[in-house]
Amino acid sequence: MDYIFYIMVHMYAEDKLNDSILALNSENYGIFDKEIVEPLKKINGQQYCIKNIQKDFSVEELWNWIDYKLYGDALKFQDNNIYHLVKDSMMIEKYLVFNELRYTIEDIKKPLSYYLERMGVSECQKVNIEILLDSNAGTIYEGDGIRYYMYSREYGKHNFPHVHVDIRNEVSGSFSIIDGKQLSDGKIKAKDRKKIENKINEKRNELIKYWNEHTDGLTVDLNQAFDLIKY
Structure with missing residues (x-):
């Protein structure tokens, strides 16, 4: 049989849909x-x-099939950064849509036809799919218009402990959770940078524990970080 699929993409941010970054000329x-x-x-x-x-x-x-349509050969290589971000960060979710309602498919091993039959969709009808890009994936803390988040896969030049920040959906960057210094080149305002440094100093214990437990970055010696040992 032949299936026709219609794909719609949305972005979720600030507790609402915000599709501005999906504009073709953006x-x-x-x-x-x-x-x-x-x-x-x-x-x-x-x-x-x-x-x-x-x-x-x-x-x-x-x-x-959708993953391959999106990222092609990148998904063939286990050491590819995009592969890991797509597969492990949970920032992208896929849904079937019936009667304008989005449905999460818990058992993806079941045949597609099983769900289509349950929802009364015939073989000749178009199957609607929604992809949701979630900007809240990996969020640890949010306050003062600044969101702090980590990915489970932390590859790259600054693989040592760091936290990402998103400031009012206007600018983003990354900061060391050891000393609070900015690691990225983003043009972050001085007052926001100070807020971030203060928050990292306040939450350093929790941030380091989260880093060690939830990412594959370099593990921090907690005893040394918390000044429990002097070597």
Whole structure:
């Protein structure tokens, strides 16, 4: 059988939908990497036909097809940064949409046809899919218009302990959780930088513990960090 899929992408931020970064001519990517947002722009609002689908074609296979459509060869390489961000950060979620309502599919191993039949969608009808890009993924703390977050996969030149910040969806950056210094090149206002440094100093214990427990970055010796030992 042949299936027609219609894909819609939305971005979730500040407890509401905010699709401004998905505009085709926009160069504002918010807290996200360009390599993540640009493919989503291209697939947004597009219709695709997959031919000769078997009856047991699963939702998992459909999700994998979308991933490949988005990021192609990047998903073949386990050491690819985009692969890990897409797969492990949980910033991208996929849903089936029936009667304008979004449905999370808990058992993606089941055939797609199982869910379509339950919702009364015939084989000749278009299947609606929604992709949600969630700017709140990985959030640790939010206050004063500043969101602090970490990814489970922390690759890159500053692999040592750090926290990412998003300031009112206007500018983003990263800061060391050891000494509070800014690591990124983002143009962050002095007053916001001071707030961030103060918050890191206030929350350093929690931030270091979160880093050690939830990321694959370099592990911090807590005894030394908390000044319990002097060597």
